Amino acid sequence: MNYLLTQSVDNAADRTPERAAVGYAGASLTWSALARRSNGLARILVAHGVRRGDRVGLFMNKSLDSAVAMHGVMKAGGAYVPLDPFAPAARTALVIRDCGIRHVITTDLKLDQTVLLDEDIAGVTCLIGSSPREGFRCVSWSEVEAAAADAPPDVQLTEQDLAYILYTSGSTGTPKGIMHTHRSGLSFAVWAAETYGLTADDRVSNHAPLHFDLSTFDFFAAAQVGATTVIVPEAIAKLPSDVGRLMERERLTVWYSVPFALIQLLERGNLKSLDLGLLRWILFAGEVFPTKHLRRLLAVLPHVRFSNLFGPTETNVCTYYHVPTDLPTSEEPIPIGKPCGNIESLVVDGNEAPVAQGEPGELLIRGGVVMCGYWGRPDLNEAAFSRRKVFDGRYEDTFYRTGDLVEWLPDGNLKYLGRKDRQIKTRGYRVELDEVEAALLSLPAVEEAAAFAVPDGHGSTLIEAAVTARDGSLLTPESVMGHVATHLPPYAVPVRVRVIEVFPRTSTGKIDRRELAAHAV
Amino acid sequence: MSDYQNALTEFIKQEILHGRSVKLDDDQDLLNAGIIDSLGILRLVAFIEERFGVKVPDEDVVFENFQNIKVMARYVEERRRAAEPRVES
Numbered sequence: 001m002n003y004l005l006t007q008s009v010d011n012a013a014d015r016t017p018e019r020a021a022v023g024y025a026g027a028s029l030t031w032s033a034l035a036r037r038s039n040g041l042a043r044i045l046v047a048h049g050v051r052r053g054d055r056v057g058l059f060m061n062k063s064l065d066s067a068v069a070m071h072g073v074m075k076a077g078g079a080y081v082p083l084d085p086f087a088p089a090a091r092t093a094l095v096i097r098d099c100g101i102r103h104v105i106t107t108d109l110k111l112d113q114t115v116l117l118d119e120d121i122a123g124v125t126c127l128i129g130s131s132p133r134e135g136f137r138c139v140s141w142s143e144v145e146a147a148a149a150d151a152p153p154d155v156q157l158t159e160q161d162l163a164y165i166l167y168t169s170g171s172t173g174t175p176k177g178i179m180h181t182h183r184s185g186l187s188f189a190v191w192a193a194e195t196y197g198l199t200a201d202d203r204v205s206n207h208a209p210l211h212f213d214l215s216t217f218d219f220f221a222a223a224q225v226g227a228t229t230v231i232v233p234e235a236i237a238k239l240p241s242d243v244g245r246l247m248e249r250e251r252l253t254v255w256y257s258v259p260f261a262l263i264q265l266l267e268r269g270n271l272k273s274l275d276l277g278l279l280r281w282i283l284f285a286g287e288v289f290p291t292k293h294l295r296r297l298l299a300v301l302p303h304v305r306f307s308n309l310f311g312p313t314e315t316n317v318c319t320y321y322h323v324p325t326d327l328p329t330s331e332e333p334i335p336i337g338k339p340c341g342n343i344e345s346l347v348v349d350g351n352e353a354p355v356a357q358g359e360p361g362e363l364l365i366r367g368g369v370v371m372c373g374y375w376g377r378p379d380l381n382e383a384a385f386s387r388r389k390v391f392d393g394r395y396e397d398t399f400y401r402t403g404d405l406v407e408w409l410p411d412g413n414l415k416y417l418g419r420k421d422r423q424i425k426t427r428g429y430r431v432e433l434d435e436v437e438a439a440l441l442s443l444p445a446v447e448e449a450a451a452f453a454v455p456d457g458h459g460s461t462l463i464e465a466a467v468t469a470r471d472g473s474l475l476t477p478e479s480v481m482g483h484v485a486t487h488l489p490p491y492a493v494p495v496r497v498r499v500i501e502v503f504p505r506t507s508t509g510k511i512d513r514r515e516l517a518a519h520a521v
Numbered sequence: 522m523s524d525y526q527n528a529l530t531e532f533i534k535q536e537i538l539h540g541r542s543v544k545l546d547d548d549q550d551l552l553n554a555g556i557i558d559s560l561g562i563l564r565l566v567a568f569i570e571e572r573f574g575v576k577v578p579d580e581d582v583v584f585e586n587f588q589n590i591k592v593m594a595r596y597v598e599e600r601r602r603a604a605e606p607r608v609e610s
Contacts, residue, residue, distance in 0.1 A: 085555065236552070237559075241582055260559065427559060462560070490558055495560070
């Protein structure tokens with residue numbers, strides 16, 4: 001019985017050493033190579049001081065090395081922390097500082113536009129995969145490859161050990177680190193591999209970036225059965241025609257992405273001209289899939305089954321819904337489905353009492369898939385977890401408060417109603433509008449700021465903002481956007497900023513964001 | 522630098538980078554660097570169609586034509602030339 005995420009790699013390396021574990025741009029890494037290289041990397045990390053529970057940053061564009069890096073860190077007993085290669089350096093610096101990263105695995109610290117300076121990586125002492133840099137212990141990739149070994153370092157871990165931390169938008173302006181253990185990661189991976197009937201013959205896409213929780217399905221659920229993960233290169237991930245051709249050329253059998261990527265494929269990917277006969281599952285998560293687009297996609301790919309996976313990064317996936325082939329003709333969004341077999345879900349009111357079917361309430365989740373908490377944030381953990389009696393009051397357990405408002409439908413499915421807070425999704429990315437406003441307000445010339453989501457015309461939303469200038473300050477939309485772009489990841493930067501004289505107000509005197517959104521372009 | 526290159530550079534600076542100080546050479550890989558994201562590509566295609574009066578079919582929105590400003594400008598030039606009425610001499 002596996003209890004660590006990395007064991008699946010060693011198992012596949014034993015069973016099918018020569019089959020492909022990961023594919024990238026026509027090249028691939030066998031299970032044997034992945035196991036041996038991650039063992040070697042783990043040994044190097046341990047030799048350079050990585051100890052159980054240490055956080056190790058991954059600052060790299062996706063490649064075959066990414067898989068080596070993830071498993072290498074975990075085999076060393078560490079938790080990998082993907083650093084968004086496209087986020088501004090200031091934000092990456094915050095993450096590095098927040099969880100005390102001392103080791104960074106990278107292909108290069110200059111990923112084209114993001115250049116990490118020494119002050120951005122304060123506290124980091126060791127760089128793996130980097131060219132020599134003064135003041136740091138550096139290990140080259142060729143040394144990592146030369147260290148490939150049959151066995152990992154001798155590190156004793158339990159299922160409760162940290163495996164990875166995924167940073168997400170925090171409402172105060174500081175990103176927060178969602179901690180997953182081997183247990184919570186594996187709990188999801190095992191469920192997913194079973195539910196979608198993955199086998200060693202499957203070729204599973206990896207479209208999401210590593211700091212996005214969809215990637216844990218792509219790598220860890222696939223590894224459970226020795227299936228191949230085919231990485232969609234960053235360079236083409238945004239180009240539907242190229243993505244479509246990759247799906248055909250790579251003979252993908254399982255696709256997983258946010259709805260936005262699928263809508264783009266549908267609208268611009270020439271799906272009809274492609275032979276996608278081997279594709280059997282299209283899985284999507286991260287956002288509501290507009291029903292009219294989903295219906296068209298079903299019609300173009302009638303042989304494919306579709307499933308909606310739902311859950312915040314904090315719970316991996318907590319509900320799922322297999323889309324029926326005869327989707328109703330209404331534009332009603334599809335339900336988020338039934339709770340996964342490995343969790344318990346409750347829908348509760350403001351007093352945390354369960355609500356009746358048809359009543360709106362907050363979704364609470366208990367089970368192995370739930371994170372162990374936010375890194376270094378006892379305040380957030382206090383608010384996020386609810387201790388409740390379970391099993392007829394025989395003992396107590398913690399539930400995670402998702403902040404998602406849902407209701408039970410008569411058929412036992414859950415319907416998604418919205419958020420309790422101001423978290424939104426834009427093209428699948430999760431953004432706290434409060435964080436966007438905090439970034440706007442950090443500009444001294446800004447007096448007041450409001451960020452809000454508007455429909456993008458492609459089934460998702462875009463972020464817009466409005467600001468007022470402090471007395472006597474000169475403020476232009478360009479200067480405001482230039483400023484927030486150095487604080488927020490690109491997807492969270494408002495596409496438009498208006499500098500206005502006075503904010504519209506509600507009767508209670510608050511900024512009327514609804515009114516602002518109504519006047520968006 | 523061609524007019525196409527200038528116009529594309531200007532658009533990317535203003536509308537996609539929002540004044541962020543990013544090195545923007547003609548052969549800077551915009552896709553690998555994440556400078557153009559999924560929204561950026563849609564806006565860029567719309568800009569090319571409107572500004573240069575050419576139709577950009579979906580199958581042309583590929584890495585070879587959009588990797589950097591140089592290849593984008595070359596693509597626009599080819600599309601413009603293809604759209605011009607043939608003059609028989």
